[in-house]
Amino acid sequence: MTDRLELPGTTWRRVSPKYIVVDVVGSIISGIMATAVTSLPAYFSHVAWLWILPAVVAVISIITIAFVPRRVKSIGYQLREDDFIFRRGLMFQRFVAVPYGRMQLVDINRGPLARALGLSELKFVTAAASSGVVLPGLVHEDAEELRDRLVELAESRRAGL
Amino acid sequence: MSEPTAVPHFDPGTAPATRLADGEWHRLHPATPLLRGGIAFLAIIGFVIANLRETLVNLLVGGPGRANGYDGDPFAVLIQHQLLPLAIGVLALGLILFTLGFYVAWRMRTFRITDQVVEVRSGVLFRTNRKGRLDRIQGINIVRPLLARLVGAARLEIDVAGQDGNVQLDYLSSSMADDLRRDILLLASGTRAREAVVPGAGANTAAQATSRVGDFVSARASDLLAPELEPGLAHPDSVVRMHVGRLLGSTILHDRTVIFLAVLIGAGVAFATTRQPYALFGLVPFFLGLGGVIVRRFTKSLRYSIAATPDGVRIGYGLLSTSNETLPPGRIHSVEVFQPILWRFAGWWEVRVNRATRQGRQGANGQQNTTILPVGNQDDVMAVLALLLPDLTDERSLALLRHGINRDRGDEYVTSPPRAAVIRWFSWRRNGFASAPGAVLFRKGAIWRTLVIAPEARVQSVAIYQGPLLRVLRLATLTLHTVAGPITARLGAVDRDAALQFFGTVAAGVVASSRSDRSHRWRQGEAPA
Incomplete structure (x- = not known):
């Protein structure tokens, strides 16, 4: 492969x-x-x-x-210098790069089972509905830390629409 | 033609032209309630007069109507039962209450424009307050419905980013609307030239007031007959207009019209053979809907024009009800040049854009504010693209745009490899991407030719995708996410390695472009005049 x-x-x-x-x-x-x-x-x-x-x-x-x-293992993300890059999928692979300045808000969601295991889901919203970056399965503390970090990065690189 | 209203000249000056944009609260045009509820009001009056007419004639002439007694006419009944004074009293009271209500509503509806926001508040019992940030303005639309045009009023729609995000100032006097738009754009542009009102402008309004009544009728007449785009408003070289013959031809040759006629003929044949009219009823909504779209597109595009003004691209539409919109620089999220298959022989193209404002209620004539050029030849398209994408005017970019419209052997586009012919039967030679300074170009479609141009500074995110079939073929799909609209910037069947490399380039380019982009304050740093 x-x-x-x-x-x-x-x-x-x-x-x-x-x-x-x-x-x-x-x-x-x-x-x-x-x-x-x-x-x-x-x-x-x-x-x-x-x-x-x-x-x-x-x-x-x-x-x-x-x-x-294997699919869960295929989910990955990286905080690069100026953008957040996200991947998922084995058969249907998808890579998305979102510049920090484009993030309008970051959501944290927790389903009942995920909460029992201490996991959270991070969702990034840009002005484009189709960006669709949802990062599941983060340990709750990590999720909050990542959110704060992303909001901070977004704030420092704020751009127009 | 003695035009008492101040004709705006081609003047990129920075002095405010009206007193309205001074940060204080102002009221709208006094005829506002009449215009907003205009059609209903006229309909009611028309109904009353139509009912009253016969009775009145009979009353005056003394015809046989009175003797007939009850014949269903409500006025005859009222007269017969001696209830006329009461009815008139009720009517008068209703009218007074209505007028009072309208007056109070008008009094309560105020707006102000500061250097940060435009704000409208209204309502007597239920208060509404709507604020739009000036640096989020996506376009300012001046709409003149027929009725408003007759009395010299106009509606100012300020489109702010977001679903249904527009602030409406309805109605203002016609010339005031033009001036106010310029002032708002001036404030939004980032020049902080907040001088006191220029003496010349003050004198102008005074002169306007004195000569108003006498010239009102001739002014309205000349307004109706005036060209859509006033000369002197824009640089003449930048103007693109509509030719009636071309509009007619393009309407007939459009895919929509062909489908419409095909279904019409099909329905006719079906009726002739089966003699069953019931089945046809199901198609009535289809005919009304599609027919409406075709007719509307035609009528609204009759007096189309596009031109560059100092504060953005101005697009004018409309025959009886007119609307013209100014798009400030940097508000266009992606551009598509599209050719329905039958237009190929004539060499016509259509230009559409994605914008960050979505209106639930469409503008005058139910027009879509995403079509920038309804139909034009290649020269028109290039002129419009130069207006929409002013950064793409160097030699290389122009060549890219030209080749994006008409493929040329050995142009700079990275096209799909021959193995992509499995999924792009006809278009694999054309299907390709290129990057210009600050923009990405996707060229696709052999039958329905399309060129999508996405300014990097407006791209929200970049994605690359590969499913099982694409993997076998060593291909991938590239997508640029922009705000929602009629255009999707997606290019399928690209060579995998080329796509991965391009993904990296575009991701970096988007970051760099959005960092250096200053178009939301497009005049910032300019010395105030």
Whole structure:
């Protein structure tokens, strides 16, 4: 897999491995729900071949869950000199670079399970809706520290829209 | 033509022209309530008169109407039951209350312009107060609906960044609106020339007041007949106008019109063969919607003009209801030059932009304020691009823009490799990117030709993406995130290594450009005149 996108000269900071638990649990729940919903037609119609649908969904869910650890490991970020750079995804890779001066606000979100494990999710908002930089699975103290640091950096490099 | 209103001359001077931008609270044009509720008011009066007319004629002439008695006419009923005085009393009371209400509302609606903000407060029971920061102004629009034009009033819309973020001053007197716009832009530009009102300007307003009544009618008439863009307002070289023939041709040859006609013919054939009219009802909204879009585009573009003024690009639209907007420098987040397929034979293009202001309610004629040039040939496009992107006027950038519109063998664009033909069947030779000083250019599409130009100083973030298919082909997708609008700056099927390298270059370029960008205070540092 040498063709994968890789930025030379970047040392990625990874998110907490505990986030794997959160992601796995989330994937299991959504996988079960998707399987249940897709099995409704087969259940009510008693047409045997309709069971293929939930079976496929279940298999895809299991594969997705199996890859969660690697996917979580693929999430990375780095605070460069003037911008924040973020990556995620294995099959569908995405790299985003956001200059500090463009950050309009930084959100911290904590779901119930993530909170139990002491994790937080950081969300960056720019004037463009499509930037979509969400950094999950940060240890709470790190998240707050990172937020303060980013706000400080954004303040010092404030630019117009 | 004796024009009593002060004609603004081409004068990049920095002296304020009105007293309105002095930081004090001011009221709007006295006819405001009438104009804001104008159509409804006229409709009610029209209804009353239409009902009253026959009865009045009968009353005066003594025709047979009275003897007929009850015939559904409310006035006849009132007369018959001797209730006319009461009805008139109620009507008069209602009118007085209405007028009083309007008067109080008008009294309460005030605005002020300081060197930081423009602020409007209004409301009697429910107070509203809206403030817009001057350095976040994205454009100032002067809208003159037909009714307002007849009485010489105009609505000033100050677009501030954000969803539905505009501060409206409706209505102001027409010439005042022009002057006020200049003053606001002057304050926003960063020159702090806050001199007292120039004596000349004061004398001007006094002269205006004395000669007003006599010349009012002729002034209104000349205003209606005047060219859309007053001569002397802008540098003549920078002006691009619309040719009626070209507008007509482009409307007919547009994809929209073709779809419209195709569906129309399809519906006709379906009706002729099946004789079932019911199925056609479903298409009525489609015809109304698309037909409306086509007609609106045509009528609003009839008197289109674009020109450079000292404080930004001025775009004027409209035949009966006019609107013209000034975009200060550095408010354009991305530009797209687009060619619907049928325009290729004529060599026409359309220019659109992304702006940081999104209006829920559109301007006059429901116009989209993102179309900058409805239709033009390549020369027009180059002239408009020079206005929108004044930094891209050196020899190399101009060549890049030209080649972005029409591909040339061996131009500077980094195009997709031949293996990209798997996913870009026709366009892989054209599909490519280039970087000009301070801007990124994406050229794409062989059938629907497109060129997207994103000024680096306005790009919010940069992304590179690769899915499984792209990975097999060793390709990647580049995206520049800008504020939301009709344009998406995305270029697919780029060679992986070239894309990665470009990603790094653009990310650094965005940082450097936004640091050196001073366009939000575009005249800062200039010596005040």
